[in-house]
Amino acid sequence: MSSKKKQAELIEEISGVNPLKCMKCGKCSASCPSYNEMDIKPHQFVSYVINEDVESLVNSESLWKCLSCFACVERCPRDVKPGKLIDAARQMVVRQRNNTYLSPDEVPELLDPEIPQQLLVSAYRRYRR
C-alpha cells in the first residue's frame, strides 16, 4: 500500500469519518468562522482525503486555522464532519512530532487573555473525552 493511501486511511481511522458520504453541499464552508483565513476550504477537505493528498492538507494554512468550533460537524447533513477530518490531520502531525502532547496541568499557564474565547470553548470540546 502506498504511503499516501496509508495516510488517507489513517485520517479516516482517526476521524471515524467516511469521506465518501459527502454530497458536496458546502454547508461546512458556509458555516465556517475561519473560512477566509483558510487556503483549503472546509468542503474541500473531503476531496483531499479521497484523492489521498493528505500531504497538502497537512501543509496547508487551514490545518492551524480551524478553530475546532465544530459548527461544520454539527450541521453537516451527511455525517461527514470536515472538522473531524482536519482535526485528524492535525493529530497526525502532532503524533509525528514525537508525542509532545499538552498535559492538562500545563493549560492554565498557557492561557492568555488574548486567546479568542471561541478557541477555549473549542479546546474544551475537543478534549472533553
Next chain:
Amino acid sequence: MQELINRAKELLDDGTVARVLGWRAGDLPYNPEPAYFENAESLKDFVYNGFCGANLSKYMIEASKLEGKTLVCLKPCDTYSFNQLIKEHRVDREKAYVIGVGCKGKLDIEKIRAQGIKGIESIEGAEITDEAETLKIQTIYGEKTCAYSDAMLERCHVCKGKEHKIYDEQIGESKETKDGERFDEVSRIEAMAPAEKFAFFKKELSKCIRCNACRNVCPACSCRKCVFDSNKFDSSQKANVDSFEEKMFHIIRAFHVAGRCTDCGECSRVCPQGIPLHLFNRKFIKDIDELYGEYQAGDDTDSKAPLTNYTFEDAEPSIVGKRG
C-alpha cells in the same frame, strides 16, 4: 388443618362446593396423595402437612369438567400455576373455590433419606401448624433429627413469597422460607466453560429414564397430547439412548413452557432420578427477565406472554454470543 377441614365441611354441607380437592393421609408418614373428598365423613382422612408438596392446580383441568364447584387447596406458589391455567383457558375459574392455604415450606423425603435416615416409622414436626424447626424422626434404627429447612424442597429455599395470587378465602399462616437466590445456580452454570456445561448436563440428563413424570406433573404442560406422544413432528421416540433424545425432550419441553412456567418446581420434585430440571426453566425465566423485562408467569391472568409479544428494539439472537 382442623380449621381447613371444618371450613371444607361447611362448604360441602351448604352446597357451595361439590367436592374438595386436597390430600389424603398416606400409609407412611410422608406419602399423602392428592385426593377428592365428596362428603364430610371422608374428610377424616384429609391431611395437610409439610409433605403435601403436590401442586393441585393441574388437577383442576379435569375437575373443571365435573358437575359443580371444586374446593381446591392451593399453596401460594400453586396460585401462580392456577392463574396461568385460567389465562390459557384450561381451568374454569367459576368451577373452582380456591382456598389459599398457608405454607411453611414443603419437605422432600429424598433430602431426609440423603442424610442417612432410613426405616422411617413416624415423623414429628411436619404439621403445618407446628412451629418446630426440627423434625423428629422415629426409625427402626433409632430416633433421628433433621432441621426442617434441611429437609425442604429446593424450591422453598427460593420461595416466590407468601402471597396467594388468587383465592376465594385464605386459611392458615405462611412462613418466609427463602434463604437463597433462585438464579444463583443458573448463573453458576452460565459462568462455566462450554465443555464443563456440556459435561454437567450430560451427566444429569444421562440419568433420565423418560418416565415423563416432569411433564405430566407440570401445570404448564397441559397439552392434551404432548408433541412427543404424537407423530406430528415425527418425534415420537420414547427410548432413552443417552445421546440426543433426552436433550431434545428437555430443551423442547422447557421451550414450550418458556414464558408460561411459573417456576413451581414440581418437575424437580417428582423426578425419580433427582435431575434438577428447574435449571432449564429458570434459565429461560432469567433470559426473559434480562432481555424482555421482568415477567412472572401466573402473576395475573391477562398479561401478554413474553413469547407472544415483541418490541421493535428486542435483542438480536447474536446477543447470546456477546454476553459471554
Next chain:
Amino acid sequence: MQRIGVFVCHCGSNIAATVDVSKVAEMALMEPGVVHAEDYQYMCSEAGQAKIADAIHEKKLTGIVVCSCSPRMHEATFRKAAERAGLNPYMVEIANIREHCSWIHKDMEEATKKAVILMRAAVAKVNLNTPLQPGESRVTKRALIIGGGIAGIQTALDIADAGYEVDIVEKTPSIGGRMSQLDKTFPTLDCSACILTPKMVEASAHEKIKIYTYSEVENVSGFVGDFTVDIRKKARSVDMDKCTGCGVCQEKCPSKKAPSEFNRGLNNRSAIYTPFAQAIPNVPVIDREACIKFKTGKCGICSKVCQAGAIDYEQKDEIITEKYGAIVVATGFDTINLDKYDEYAYSQSKDVITSLELERVMNAAGPTHGHLERLSDGKAPKEMVFIQCVGSRCSDDRGKPYCSKICCMYTAKHAMLIRDKYPDVNVTVFYIDVRTPGKNFDEFYRRAVEQYGVNYIKGQVGKVIPQPNGKLLVQGSDLLDNRQILKEADMVVLATAIEPNPDVRKIATMLTASIDTNNFLTEAHAKLRPVESPTAGIFLSGVCQGPKDIPETVAQAGAAAVKAIGLLAKDKLMTNPCTAHSDELLCNGCSTCENVCPYGAITYEDKEVNDHGIREVRRLAVVNSALCQGCGACTVACPSGAMDLQGFSNRQIIAEVDAICR
C-alpha cells in the same frame, strides 16, 4: 406412496455447465417414491412442459419435482403445467439448483453433489405433499379511499367512473388536501385551485362517491375483497343536511383566535369555520377547543344567527361500519418539523418561512391576501433568499435521507413568480443540486435563471442570523467561486423536506400494510407492482408511497384505481391454500396461537369432538382460511403441534431437514 416424477432442467448451460444434470436425474431414481426422472434443455419451455404433462399421463405421477431455477421464478409456471395435465398444482415442488447451486459453485463435482441433495429434499417433501384446494371468497364491490387530497380524489373518480361505489374518508373538514393550499403549480403555472376545485366538485357530485370528511378510519378487519372498516365521523356540531353554507356563523363567531390550519398558522380563524372558501362540503365545523360555548357554556351566537338551525352542540362522534373490497391509501404528506434546524432561525424569525407557508403568502386567499410581505412588519421585501434541501438528503437523525423531489421545481416556480410580480425584488437560491428530471422541467428552471434573473448559488447555507435591524444575515458559501457569502435578506424561504403524514403509521398497522423506515408505505414490488401494498387488497396512491409531484400523483392515483377496479371487477377471489390448520384432537384451546396471529384469523369455538370414543365439548382454535396468509407464526407458538401449515407442514420441513442432513 406417491409416484413422483423428477425433471432436471439444464437451463441451457446455466445449470448444465456446473451440474451434471443426468447424474441428478439418475440419482433421483434411487429415491423412495420416484418412478420417473429425466433431464431436458429448458424445462420451462413449451416442449419441457409437455414432457412433464406426458410423464404425468404415462407414469400416473402423483407428485412432481422440478430441479431448475428459483421457485420464485417458475413455480407458478410448473404448477400451471401440472394443473393442465390434471395434477393438483400443489403437488409440485421446485429444487432450486440454479440460483442456489450452479450459479454460485464452480466445481462440477461439488455442485452436482449439492444438486442431488437439494433434489432429495424436494422429493422428501413431495412425498408428504397433499393436494390443496384454494378456497373462494367473495368481493364487496366498494372501495375505500383513505385521504381526500388530489390522489384520493383522482382514485375515487376513476373507480367511480368504472361503476363501483367509492367512499372517501378525510380527516379534515374538507377534501382538497395539500393541493388546495398551493397557489400555482409548476411547470405551467396554472392556478392550483382552478384545476383542483372542479375535481372536488365532480367527486362530491358523483353518485357513486360518498365523502366522509372530518372522519377517521378507526378499525380495519377482514381481508382482500372483504374488509370491514369502522369509520369515526367526528362530531361536527353542525347538521350537514340543514346547513346552507351561508357563512354567517363564521362571521359572527366571537372567538377568532384559533390558528388557521389551512394557512399554516400564519393567521387566525373563527372557532366555527370552513377551512377555505371552496371547501367541500361547504359546511363548517365547530372547533370545540376554541369555541366559547364549549369552553364556558355561554355564547351560542352561531346557533342564534343560523337561520337553518343547523348548529347542534349535542352532536356526538358517530361510528359507521362499512364493508369494502379494496382499500386505497392516499394519506399524503406534511412538511417536517424544523425544531432540529435551529441554524436557519425558523423559530426565531417570522420572516423565515417554509415554502408551503410561502404558497399561502402568495395566495390571494392567504393571510396577506396575495401580497408578498414580511410577516414580521408587513414591509415589502427587497432581498429574498431560498434555501434548498432543508432536512432532505440528510443522513443524520435531524432530517430525512431521501430527496423530497418537488422542492427544486417549486422553488424555481416561487422565484419566477416573485421576479415576475415584483421585479425589484432580488431572489437568491442556495442549492446543492438542481434536480429537474421531468417533462419541461429543466426548461422551466432555466427560464427562472435566464429570463427572470434568479440568482442561483451552488452551496448550502450554514446559518441564518436575525439582525437587530430586522434583516436576516445569511451565511453561505459559493462552492464554484470558492468564497464565503454573507448576504442580508429580508425574507428566507426554506425548502423543507416532506414526510408521510404522521397518521400513516397507525393506518398501516390497521391495514397490516408494511411501511419503510421513513414511514413511506412499501410497494409490493419496487418496479413491477409500484401501486400495490404487499398486503392483498391494499393499494397506494400519492405521496404516502414516496415523494412525488402532482402529475405523478395523479398518474399513480389512476394506476391505483385501475388495480382496485381489477379487484372489484371479480366476483370471487381464490385464496392461498397454504394456510394454517388446527388438529381438533390435539388443540388445547389455550389461545397462544391467537395471540401471535397478525391477521386475527384464529378464533375459538366450543365444539363437540369425538376423541377416540370420548365425546366432549372443547374450546378449539378455528382458522379462517380466507384471513390466514400462511406465515406460520401460530404453528410454532402451538406447543402441542395441533396447528400446522398446509404446504409447509412440520413433517414436510422435517423431511427436508432429514434429507439434507443424511
Next chain:
Amino acid sequence: MSIEKKEFRPKIVAFCCNWCSYAGADLAGSSRLGYPADVKIIRVPCSCRVNPMFILRAFEKGADGVIMCGCHPGDCHYSTGNFYARRRMTLLFSMLDYIGVENGRTRVEWVSAAEGVKFSDTMNSFVEKIYSLGENVRLGDLRCRN
C-alpha cells in the same frame, strides 16, 4: 471406531423466509456471489415458521450448523413474524449455549431481498465458523453416525 480420517465437510442447514432471505439468496445466485456448497437452503414462508424442533432435529441428524435468515425486523412480509422468531431464536440459542453447545453453530441473520452480497458474505462467514468449530459431536444422535 475407525481411525480413517475423512476431510471434514460440514452439513449446514439454512432456513430462509420466502419473501426476503430466499430472494436474497436468489440474488446472490444471479449475481454469482459464491459461498460454499455445504450450505443447503430450506424455504419457509416466514422466519416465524421455523420451529425450534426443526433446528434441534437438524442437529440430531448430524447438521454441524444451522442458520436462519429472515426479513429485517420491521420489514416482515407478515408484518410481525420475524419479531416472534427473533425472541424464539434468542431464547433457544441461549439455551443451547447454556447446555454447552458451541454458540457459533447457530445464527440468525436478517437478509433482505436486495442483499445478495450480505447473503453470500453471511454464508461465507458462517461456514468458516463451522469449519473452525469442527464436527458437531455434542448434539448429534449417535445412531446417525453410521
Next chain:
Amino acid sequence: MYKIAKENLSALFRLIADSQELYLPVKTAGQVNFAAWSEEAEVALDTLKSVKSPKDAFFPQSEGLYTVRREGRKMKVEPESLKEQDFVVFGMKACDVKGLEVLDNVFLSDPVDTFYAARREHGTIVALACHEPEESCFCKVFGVDAANPAADVAAWMIEDELHWKALTEKGEALTEKVKELLSDGDEAAVETEKQSIHNIIEKLPYMNLSLDGWNGGALSEKFDDKLWEELYKPCLACGTCTFVCPTCQCYDIKDYDTGNSVSRYRCWDSCMYSDFTMMAHGNNRTSQMQRFRQRFMHKLVYYPANNDGMYSCVGCGRCVEKCPASLNIVKVIKAFQKQGGEK
C-alpha cells in the same frame, strides 16, 4: 463360604472386569443406578435400592433389534447380534433377583426372546443380602427372603467384610476366577447377619400386608370393582412406577430413521402411557383409570393366572418411594382390603 475385606473389593472388581463386563450400583450425579464398572466409578454398595432396578442388565431400556439399509433400490436387513460375552451383575438384591424370575416366565417361555435369553445365559449374578431393609420394603409378602438372595452367588456385607457363597455352577465358576482374592468365610457370622435381617423385617410397617383375594381367579370381581374409579385419580400417568419396577416387562417397538438406515429398536413401554398398546384401530384402554387398573390387575391377577399363582410384584418398594403422586401397589392392595373389611 468365602470372604473378602471391603478394602479389597476394588481389586475384586478389577479382576472381574479384566475378563468380562461388570455391572454394579454406581452413583452418578447423586443417584445410584446399575452401571458398568470403571476405575472412576463411584461404587455404592451401601445403597439399598438403586433408582432403576437392575433388570436393565438383562432387558435394557432400549436395545436395537435390527437395522435396515438401502442398497440402491434394494433393502438389506442387518440383525443386531445377540449378547456373546459373559458379564457379571454385582450387588443385586433378593427382590431384584426374584424380579428376573418374573421376567424369565415371560421371555423364556415359548416363543423365547433370544435377546433376553442370551443375556441370561451370559450373565452371572452376585446378589447382596439387604443389611438394613427400609420401611418401603415388603418383599417378604411375596415370599422373598432379603437375607438369602437366590442368585449365582449370594453375598453378605458384615461389618468390613463381604461374605461370598456360590450357589450355582455359574457362581462356582466366578468364584474360581476370583479365588485368589478370597479367604475362608465365617458361616456363623452369616447366620447372625441373616437373623438380624429377619428381625428388622418383622418390624417393617408393610409386613402384615395381606394378599387375600388377589389371585388369578379374581379377575371379574376385581376388574369390575368401583374402587378403581377412586384410586386412579391422583395418578399423573407418568411411567415412573413401571420404569423403576424390576418386574415390568412391557416394551414398544419403534423405528429410528438415521438418514442412512432405519434402526428398529425396542424400548420399555409403560401401561400408564396413553399410547400403550396403541393399534391401528386405536387404543383399547381409553381412560387413565383403565390404564391404571391394567398395571395392578396385571401384577396381581393376570400374571398369577398364567404363572401358577406367582405374582409379578416382588415388594422392592421402589414405586412406594418414587411415585410423584404417592400412589403405589401397597395402597391399592390396602384399599381393597379395607373395602373388604367394611363390606
